Amino acid sequence: MTEDKNIDPSISGQNETPLRAADKILNVARDLFYRQGIRAIGVDEVVRKAGVTKPSLYRSFPSKDELAASYLRRYDEEFWERFDEAVAAHPGDPRAQILAFLSRVAKRSQKPGYRGCGMTNAAVEYPEPEHPARLVSEDNKKELRRRLRAMAAAMGARDADELGDGLLLLIEGAYISAQLFGPGGPSQSVAKNAELLIGASLKG
């Protein structure tokens, strides 16, 4: 594989103030871990692509596992930005909020190279209950479940917990099937299916 050290300024910071080593490392780790998986990427590859040296990595991160956890904490922030963006687009209308979020997931899932949710993937890679990366993932998913159930309640679902969980199943299914099938896969219809499920779950 050809290895240009880097071109992307979000990695090198060649515009304005140069990025600190820790930031370059985290930018590269985010990219590589997401696209190829955490276990598949060694620390040597991270530091090489970041244009830094291994001691720099271990000055900023106590271990590779903690670097993975840091990557996921950042992923978590970006996730909630996307989620809250969809929420803010439809104030007071949880049904429209969910559907907006899902249609954006569906859209992104059709792009080649889409690898689903970085946190879901990390949980698959690390089944050990105490792994730092897994703990970040589990927290994110618990919060997502909580919010989906609350939104289902606000919609007036007969069984809010059941609908919230159903929506979570559809979302996780979309993440996974996107990387299983690539563009044209089942995740493109996640919003339409959610719409049907919501319609069938409301009172009266």
Place this chain on the structure above:
Amino acid sequence: MTEDKNIDPSISGQNETPLRAADKILNVARDLFYRQGIRAIGVDEVVRKAGVTKPSLYRSFPSKDELAASYLRRYDEEFWERFDEAVAAHPGDPRAQILAFLSRVAKRSQKPGYRGCGMTNAAVEYPEPEHPARLVSEDNKKELRRRLRAMAAAMGARDADELGDGLLLLIEGAYISAQLFGPGGPSQSVAKNAELLIGASLKG
């Protein structure tokens, strides 16, 4: 971790004819790969737990990647056994067939130590398009999608492909959220949600 070499006769074959090395290896690989992930398990651990030696492994399997593919081919067989069992339980009633399959998935997903679908997990671990393990997984999922769409059509869905894909999303979501949340997670309601989705997707 304590490492008794093995007790399970399905691994050692201490009943009747002793198992061949290749069978012991595949039994152990199936267990370890499923529970801890393929990348997490080295060939040394496989042969040690199988009570054989490394050359025995490489006489029967050309590489670790091919051993992983063999594990998944066996998983594939067992998967269709379970699927066809649910189908056979409700002849001519695709709706009941799906629901039977899903309620069994839901039930298994509540057991501690459940790790979802071995093939879904393998696809997450190996994003490279040509990896032998991934190819087995993709074939399985394509066939599953085909069958779900056909069953949706047989149910009389307005849009059979859409319903079939929706069911696939729910199934994959159940597999993943089972290992994210453990017992008590959203996958316990996969059958009920599928029931609602089917009801909302039928004609007239």
Place this chain on the structure above:
DNA sequence: ACCAATACGTACCGATCGGTAACATTGTCA
């Protein structure tokens, strides 16, 4: 009883894994 084929074990390979020790260099601010 013998032999060939099959099945298996001992010992080892280079490469890579995550991680570190010791020291040199740079840029910044006072």
Place this chain on the structure above:
DNA sequence: TGACAATGTTACCGATCGGTACGTATTGGT
């Protein structure tokens, strides 16, 4: 100018990775 923090340089560590060369048991057939 001097002190300090951040980073780079080089070389290394033991452990584990996937994989193999080569010799030894064991087995079934005649």
